[in-house]
Amino acid sequence: MTTEPRPTNPTNLTTLGQRGRAFLGLIWPYAARILLGSAFIFASVLKIGAPTEMASTIAGYRLLPDVLTPIFAHFLPSLEFWVGLSILIGSFHFRRAGALLCALMLVVFMLAAAQGLVRGLDFDCGCFGFESGRPDFFFFVRDLVLLLAAISVYRSGGGRKTST
Amino acid sequence: MDSNSPSSAASPRGLSFYLAVILTLALISSGVSRLIFGPADPSGPALETNLKLIFFEDFSLMESLLSNPNTVLLDARDPRLYAIGRLPGAVSFPAEDAPSRGQTFLRSLSAGAKIVAYCSERFCPLAEELATSLLKQGASEILVFAPGYDAWSESGRPVERP
Known part of the structure; x- marks a missing residue:
């Protein structure tokens, strides 16, 4: 029999760093999923019952034509809800699809906020509820963290393939 | 797969x-x-904070606005009062017509137009109603001459009569 050492075997992890990395590797997909999914569901629940405020917030970005504003006022919170739900409790493929849509939305949100700041508009972010203020540095940090989580869920599927 | x-x-x-x-x-x-x-509600950006409704008292400011070609002066009173007498160059725009005529009116404005509204006197709410409705429909800034038509004509300044 060969007695070749297998350094990739989790039982052979000796140093704290190796154990730590293995632990992070185990929980990170779940942490990313829970973070992303709950953030999107939380944001959607705050917005879904107030389409008029949502329309005002969207209009504040001065990006969409007036015809599309009320449609998006209903559609965006709904999409956030289903995307959040897919990431949180969806099957493997639903989680990946949700993460892809999520990343797309986060990029669009960041671009929309950036154009508003560049044009010097005085607008409301509407990120988590209304009257949440003009997007600031923290907004971009938060969106980037969520974007990283979305990319990781998209790449890994956020956990085991056969789980529900 | x-x-x-x-x-x-x-x-x-x-x-x-x-x-x-x-x-x-x-x-x-x-x-x-x-x-x-x-x-x-598609009527627009109610949360937008750069909307301005400005009440002013100054008669000399009103005079300089009257001499400015960019000023669009709106008479928010009843058309019958408008027919009797109005500020020079004013257009009749009753406040009750604002929901139906507002969009068409705002589209007809040229760039840089300054909207000024007035009513009969200080406690008449029509100018404010007109202004609020126009702001909801997309106007960004409206001035209201608070003293109104009566104070203007009593001060001996020129009014337009048919």
């Missing part, structure tokens, strides 16, 4: 299938939310 999972071998669906499912669910539920919570 994933060959090591026995259940997915029967349904080799691509990512686009799952994307379509999520988007369809979102479309359906946005329709449901429209039914439950009512349509989003």
Whole structure:
């Protein structure tokens, strides 16, 4: 029999760093999923019952034509809800699809906020509820963290393939 | 697709299938939310904070506005009062017509137009009603001459009569 050492075997992890990395590797997909999914569901629940405020917030970005504003006022919170739900409790493929849509939305949100700041508009972010203020540095940090989580869920599927 | 999972071998669906499912669910539920919570009011950016409704008292400011070609002066009173006498160059725009005529009026304005509204006297609410309605329909700044027509004509300044 060969007695070749297998350094990739989790039982052979000796140093704290190796154990730590293995632990992070185990929980990170779940942490990313829970973070992303709950953030999107939380944001959607705050917005879904107030389409008029949502329309005002969207209009504040001065990006969409007036015809599309009320449609998006209903559609965006709904999409956030289903995307959040897919990431949180969806099957493997639903989680990946949700993460892809999520990343797309986060990029669009960041671009929309950036154009508003560049044009010097005085607008409301509407990120988590209304009257949440003009997007600031923290907004971009938060969106980037969520974007990283979305990319990781998209790449890994956020956990085991056969789980529900 | 994933060959090591026995259940997915029967349904080799691509990512686009799952994307379509999520988007369809979102479309359906946005329709449901429209039914439950009512349509989003398209009348515009109520939360936008750069809307301005400015009341002013100064007669000399009113005089300089009257001599400015960019000024659009609106008489918010009843058309019958407008017919008797009005500020020079004023256009009759009763406040009750604002919801129906506002959009057409705002589109007809040239760039840089300054909207000024007035009513008969200080406690007459029509100028404010007119201004609020026009702001809701997309105007960004409206001035209201608070003393109104009566104070203007009593001060001996020129008025327009038929």
